Amino acid sequence: MTLRLEPLDKKSHDRKSFDCGLERVNEFLWREARNQMDKKINRTWVLVDDEPANVLPAPIVGYFTLTSATVVRDELPDQETRSRYPAYPIPVIKLAWLGVDSRLHSSERRLGETILLEALEEAYRIVQYSGMGIAVVTDPLTQESDRFFRRYGFLPMGRQFGELQSLYLPMGTIGQLIDPPS
Numbered sequence: 001m002t003l004r005l006e007p008l009d010k011k012s013h014d015r016k017s018f019d020c021g022l023e024r025v026n027e028f029l030w031r032e033a034r035n036q037m038d039k040k041i042n043r044t045w046v047l048v049d050d051e052p053a054n055v056l057p058a059p060i061v062g063y064f065t066l067t068s069a070t071v072v073r074d075e076l077p078d079q080e081t082r083s084r085y086p087a088y089p090i091p092v093i094k095l096a097w098l099g100v101d102s103r104l105h106s107s108e109r110r111l112g113e114t115i116l117l118e119a120l121e122e123a124y125r126i127v128q129y130s131g132m133g134i135a136v137v138t139d140p141l142t143q144e145s146d147r148f149f150r151r152y153g154f155l156p157m158g159r160q161f162g163e164l165q166s167l168y169l170p171m172g173t174i175g176q177l178i179d180p181p182s
Helices: 023-038 111-130 143-151 171-178
Strands: 001-008 045-050 058-071 090-100 136-137 153-161 164-170
Touching: 023 045, 023 058, 023 143, 045 111, 058 111, 058 136, 090 111, 111 136, 111 143, 111 171, 136 171, 143 164, 164 171
Parallel strands: 090 136
Antiparallel strands: 001 045, 045 058, 058 090, 136 164, 153 164
């Protein structure tokens, strides 16, 4: 398996064969991702397998979607963090969607981790380029996804999302993951 990350393209990528086991995550990729990219609402990247070569549309192994968002100071995870920021909305990057095809869930390749790290690296690049954004936030859909994100250092925020809490990973932590000090 030779993986390649690229922006979603409806002609080059086979969205319909993707199934991560969560209907909401599938439905977004199948029906909304490309339309929302065209409207400049968010951006979706897909991980595709280059083997076999020249198969179009290429099967999607996994994907993630990033968008801009804001948080308010009181939603930040602890008093020390809250004290550093003003009371008005603070820019963040939202990891809106992340999924791995269920046929590869038991893979030893740890594709969920691969896709998450790609998403964090892309978010870090966006913040470095724009100079705006203090963290990546996400809203886990299941207890399993909540545990997954927390394993990578995401912290609970003071904001509910369904029965779970939104999660927060500071950009400084992401920088250490992406570009560790020498």
